[in-house]
Amino acid sequence: MVAETTVPISPRLSACTNFMLGNPRACALFLDVDGTLLELAPTPELVQVPDGLIPLLQRLHYSLDGAVAIVTGRILGDIDHILRPLRLAGSGIHGAELRIGPEFDIERVQARLPDDLLADMRALAASVPGIIVEPKGPGLAVHYRLAPGAEPLVLAALQTALDRHAGVFEILRGKKLFELVPSGLSKGTALAALAKLPAFRNRVPIMIGDDIGDEAAFSVAESMNGFALRVAGEHYGDDRADLAGPRAVVRWLEQLAHRLTVIEQIQPRH
Structure with a gap:
């Protein structure tokens, strides 16, 4: 118990x-x-x-x-x-x-995470120790609990990536992570x-x-x-x-x- x-x-x-x-x-x-x-x-x-x-x-x-x-x-x-x-x-x-x-x-x-967006986030994770990318089918989570100083970098990278896919996904802030979820x-x-x-x-x-x-x-x-x-x-x-x-x-x-x-x-x- x-x-x-x-x-x-x-x-x-x-x-x-x-x-x-x-x-x-x-x-x-x-x-x-x-x-x-x-x-x-x-x-x-x-x-x-x-x-x-x-x-x-x-x-x-x-x-x-x-x-x-x-x-x-x-x-x-x-x-x-x-x-x-x-x-x-x-x-x-x-x-x-x-x-x-x-x-x-x-x-x-049916929303699908674009390949270029996932590639960008994985490249970010490869360049910054402690960042973890978690694909979720039509969504994505980027964790920075093990790299707390990377929060602004993660947010900026996500926003830049989303600018190419306006209106399709939204950024949701969580506990030491940002998530991309289908809009609406x-x-x-x-x-x-x-x-x-x-x-x-x-x-x-x-x-x-x-x-x-x-x-x-x-x-x-x-x-x-x-x-x-x-x-x-x-x-x-x-x-x-x-x-x-x-x-x-x-x-x-x-x-x-x-x-x-x-x-x-x-x-x-x-």
């Missing part, structure tokens, strides 16, 4: 908890991964999955009648690998990928699309995230009278956050799953 951690009780978190426990079959859970469920790592492949997280997500998927989705900037296939054997509905690459249910294939938008897509468009699916339709959305890219999904969730829970870290300070970090997120989800199980025993499904 995940080690004990203190969960700060913000008004949003308290209201969300009370609503979910009072209306478990009227809620849908949307989860970011890096920095939310998992602690950030120096490189994407070095993230560690906490003990008990995968069965916890399976329990929540059952308790909420399948209304649990991943909303990530990563490729969904990478998330499947990290959480194997668990597969959930979800969206990857900031809305550029969609999977409507665990048993379905991943659908991807975001985690907000992803949540809106997922919320229309049968397992999520007419449910109150609860979005949990930790970074700038999650803010579009927060806005959509709140516009649907749902909840936006912010996770403390490099983007949200303790004064703005509802949960103190990924350990606090997992602990809250553990408490929620336990109490939902008790409710299930008292009020069995018909």
Whole structure:
């Protein structure tokens, strides 16, 4: 199990908890991964999955009648690998990928990363130690966590490359990275699309995230009278956050799953 951690009780978190426990079959859970469920790592492949997280997500998927989705900037296939054997509905690459249910294939938008743009970013990475280029099908992430002084250089190179492809892609700032995503897509468009699916339709959305890219999904969730829970870290300070970090997120989800199980025993499904 995940080690004990203190969960700060913000008004949003308290209201969300009370609503979910009072209306478990009227809620849908949307989860970011890096920095939310998992602690950030120096490189994407070095993230560690906490003990008990995968069965916890399976329990929540059952308790909420399948209304649990991943909303990530990563490729969904990478998330499947990290959480194997668990597969959930979800969206990857900031809305550029969609999977409507665990048993379905991943659908991807048709936008393709131009060869010249990818070549330029790889040339930059080759010239500056610590820069990591992560192709994502129709998107791209350029990490500079291991080369923090390179932020202006990375941004300038991306902007120069994008000038040749005006209107096709957008630059999204993240935690020690910049991402290129197809224009018009975001985690907000992803949540809106997922919320229309049968397992999520007419449910109150609860979005949990930790970074700038999650803010579009927060806005959509709140516009649907749902909840936006912010996770403390490099983007949200303790004064703005509802949960103190990924350990606090997992602990809250553990408490929620336990109490939902008790409710299930008292009020069995018909």
